[in-house]
Amino acid sequence: MQLFLEQLTNGLAVGGIYALIALGYTMVYGVLKLINFAHGDLFTIGAYLGLTLLLSLGLTDHLGPLAGIAVLAAMVMGLVAVIGALLERVAYRPLRTSPRLSAVVSALGASIFFQNAVMLLYGARFRVFPHDLLPTTAITLFGVNIPVMRIILFATSLLLMAGLYAFVQKTRTGMAIRAAAIDQGAAKLMGIDVNRVIMYVFLIGPALGGVAGLMVGLYYGQINFTMGWVYGLKAFTAAILGGIGNIPGAMLGGLLLGVIEAMGATYISMAWKDAISFLVLILILIFRPTGILGERVADKV
């Protein structure tokens, strides 16, 4: 039981990270019907930028660990958001009216570009996050040992998701994003600047993906220039699991996948961890291609 609860908390923490990345896939897909294959690499960039800023600014020394990391996270989000918006301008907007495959190829190209840029700038070796800067204490809850870092991560991802949900549901811009995802032409007839909506999506998605990269660095302590590929694929699975194009679906899919994976690794085999995730993807694609909260296709007549 103790092992189960421990793995549950671990799964939720990792799942929160998957969910944050998945939101970027799902929002871009919702508005552009494009899988942004470079999204996983924006996540990697978030991790590396986080490491650089952590080492060079000494925020945790000046502000204490919690406030320092909060400021760091905000900076990473801002920077990766800008990179995301630039990506859209350079790689996707010129192809807006081209066949869909062109944009997909462009996305793959952008992914290769980012991955190699990170490798050239930081080297191909694993980089290590300094552990002495971060809180390493654990608390005991119902007999379960939970690292404080895990709680901070999970709380942060929940907070970001709640913030996004409120933004999309309650604000004018959020409503414009939802309208553009349903029918771009009709959204234009409402006076919505769809280009601006797409820009917002490419600011928000990469910001969340970037901060997820930072969180992985903080949680596991080491990062690599190829990490975006595996995490991107997992988060993509999570987005499909929840129903691609659906924002609450990405959140649910991410958390669920994190827990499934943690349980599979514990009770089946650690070596099969990734295989279990992708088995989930295959099963979803076979039995419920629209995902758990997938779009109600019947309404689209």
Added chain:
Amino acid sequence: MLLRVENLTVKYGNVEVLHGLNLHVAKGEIVTILGANGAGKSTTLMTISGLVRSSSGGIFFHDRPLHQLEAHGIVGLGVAQVPEGRRVFTTLSVRENLHLGAFTQTDPALIRRNLDWVYEMFPILRTRRSQLAGTLSGGEQQMLAIGRGLMANPKILLLDEPSLGLAPILVKSIFSTIREINKSGVTIVLVEQNARLALKLADRGYVLETGRIVLEDTAKGLLADPEVRTAYLGGV
């Protein structure tokens, strides 16, 4: 003149679908555009709204060149469209759909007033305001689409086939609502397959055939025109 379309040419790829279209709409008028499927009626409206780009010619609203503006700027000037097939946001509520119609509006009091006006015109929308638009019947969705168009506080409303797929009794009530909207000061451009009904409502009309205006007259004149009678009003 409120709206002028001058020598408008539109191409889809290499295919020219509108060949130098000219039409004008005066303030307060109801002008109808008749024509068979594929004549270019919807393309004309979509080009006015800025969703389709013209390859030459101009569209002027109060002498401002609409063809140089993006779609969202055109709505902001007071040119709203109720598109063919209604295109309501099916997975959003009725209320959200109406608020999206007012996306370009910044005065909360005006939005409130327009919302009350729409609810008064279509009481069923008030009853169903929390329902998803996709759950409404075809007639209700058409009411929502028109209501959503009015929320933009338009000076001119472009209506594309509002009678499409509706029962005759509903068509009648939609058309009397269009008259009511016009009386409140909104100029109307109406594209319709149901030529008889459209001409009864309109002040003037244009007949569009394969991308060209072939006839232009008062509605009374067109109703009496022998060619219009055989081609669009079912003979006699």
